[in-house]
Amino acid sequence: QVHLVESGGGLVQAGGSLRVSCAVSGGTLNRYGMGWFRQAPGKEREFVGTIDWRRGTTFYPDSMKGRVTISRDNARNTMFLQMNSLKPEDTAVYYCAADLHGFGSTNFGSYEYWGQGIQVTVSS
Numbered sequence: 001q002v003h004l005v006e007s008g009g010g011l012v013q014a015g016g017s018l019r020v021s022c023a024v025s026g027g028t029l030n031r032y033g034m035g036w037f038r039q040a041p042g043k044e045r046e047f048v049g050t051i052d053w054r055r056g057t058t059f060y061p062d063s064m065k066g067r068v069t070i071s072r073d074n075a076r077n078t079m080f081l082q083m084n085s086l087k088p089e090d091t092a093v094y095y096c097a098a099d100l101h102g103f104g105s106t107n108f109g110s111y112e113y114w115g116q117g118i119q120v121t122v123s124s
Contacts, residue, residue: 001026001027001113002024002025002026002027002032002098002100002112002113003024003025003026003113004022004023004024004096004097004098004113004114004115004116005022005023005115005116006020006021006022006094006095006096006115006116006117006118007020007021007022007023007118008020008021008118009094009118009119009120010119010120010121011121011122011123012086012120012121012122012123013086013122013123014086014087014088014122014123014124015085015086016086016122017082017083017084017085017086018082018083018086018120019080019081019082019083020036020080020081020083020094020096020118020120021078021079021080021081022034022036022078022079022080022081022096022115023076023077023078024077024078024079024096024098025077027098027100027113029053029054029074029077030053030054031053031054031100031102032053032098032099032100032102032103033050033051033052033053033098033099033101033102033103033104033105034050034051034053034070034072034079034096034097034098034099035047035048035049035050035051035096035097035098035099035105035108035111036048036049036050036068036070036079036081036094036095036096036097037094037095037097037108037111038090038092038093038094038095038120039092039093039095039117040089040091040092040093043092045095045108046092047061047106047107047108048060048061048064048068048070048081048094049061049064049068049070049081050070050099050103050104050105050106051070051071051072051079051103052102052103052104053072053074053079053103055103056071056072057103058070058071059103059104059106061106067083067084067085067086068081068082068083068084069081069082069084070082079096081094081096083120086120086122087122088122088123088124089122090120090122091120091121091122092119092120093117093118093119093120094117094118094119094120095114095115095117095118096114096115097111097113097114097115098111098112098113098114099111099112100112100113
């Protein structure tokens with residue numbers, strides 16, 4: 001059983017930065033791909049990026065490149081999502097997720113475990 005808990009969300013002004021954390025417990029992290037997704041009201045869940053826990057390799061969709069960075073701290077079993085140059089349209093609930101089959105999926109259906117989500121609101 002893998003347990004994920006997000007923290008660090010909140011309200012930020014447009015143009016600002018925010019870092020969201022995901023504390024991970026259980027499982028064998030070095031085998032997993034970890035991902036971030038977000039979902040705004042009335043919209044589908046959107047892929048933000050993914051990281052191979054063992055290698056630290058990351059992948060982002062074109063829409064996120066240059067504005068988000070995913071990293072992890074092995075010692076703390078924590079993953080981070082650093083977001084810069086935030087826009088009001090980045091307002092959403094952000095979720096971290098674990099893909100037990102490994103790194104690389106952009107499809108939320110591939111992820112077996114999810115955090116409860118955390119609200120990020122960007123004011124204009």
